[in-house]
Amino acid sequence: MTDAPHRYPKVIFRIDFPPSQRLGRGKAELLEHIRETGSISAAGRAMDMSYRRAWLLVDELNHMFDEPAVDSQRGGKQGGGARLTAFGEELLLRFRAMEAKARAAMAEDLDWLQRHRAKAGTDDQA
Numbered sequence: 001m002t003d004a005p006h007r008y009p010k011v012i013f014r015i016d017f018p019p020s021q022r023l024g025r026g027k028a029e030l031l032e033h034i035r036e037t038g039s040i041s042a043a044g045r046a047m048d049m050s051y052r053r054a055w056l057l058v059d060e061l062n063h064m065f066d067e068p069a070v071d072s073q074r075g076g077k078q079g080g081g082a083r084l085t086a087f088g089e090e091l092l093l094r095f096r097a098m099e100a101k102a103r104a105a106m107a108e109d110l111d112w113l114q115r116h117r118a119k120a121g122t123d124d125q126a
Contacts, residue, residue, distance in 0.1 A: 009110045013099040021064050023095060030057055031084060031092045034070055040082045058082070065091070 014024035026047075033043030044054030062068040069088030073081050084092065 009113055011103060011106060011110070013102050015095075015098075017064065021060070023061075023064065025099070027057055027061055028092060028095050028099075030054060031061070031069060031088060034058070034082050035084050035089075035092070038081050038083060040070070040072060043082075061088075061091075 012025065014022055016022050029047060030043055033046045034040060037043050037046065040054050040058055041051045044051050047054070058070045058072070062070060065087065067087040068085055069091050070082055071085050072083075
C-alpha cells in the first residue's frame with residue numbers, strides 16, 4: 001500500500017437497520033466530538049453542521065437502541081452539556097472495531113483492485 005491515501009480505494013462502513021435507521025462514520029464522528037467537547041453544539045461545529053442537525057442525529061441515536069448513547073443537560077445557570085453514556089462509549093468502541101475488522105478483512109482484495117486499476121489520466125471509465 002504505497003499509493004497516497006487519496007488514491008487508494010476507500011471502503012465506507014455503514015450499518016443499515018431496517019426500515020430506515022443507519023449507523024455510520026458520521027454518527028460515530030459526532031459521538032467522538034461530543035466525548036471530546038462535552039457539547040452537542042461544539043461537536044456539530046467541529047463537523048461544520050448546525051446545532052439542529054447535530055441534535056437530530058443524537059436524538060436518532062438515542063432512539064435507535066434500547067439505551068441512549070448521549071446524555072444531555074439543557075443550558076441554564078450552570079450551562080448545558082452532553083456526555084456519552086456507558087452504552088454510547090461501548091457503541092463507539094464496537095463500531096470503530098467493526099470498521100477496522102472490515103478494512104482488515106478486505107485489505108488483500110483492495111490491494112488487488114488497486115494494482116489492477118487503470119493508470120490516472122486514461123480515458124477508461126466504467
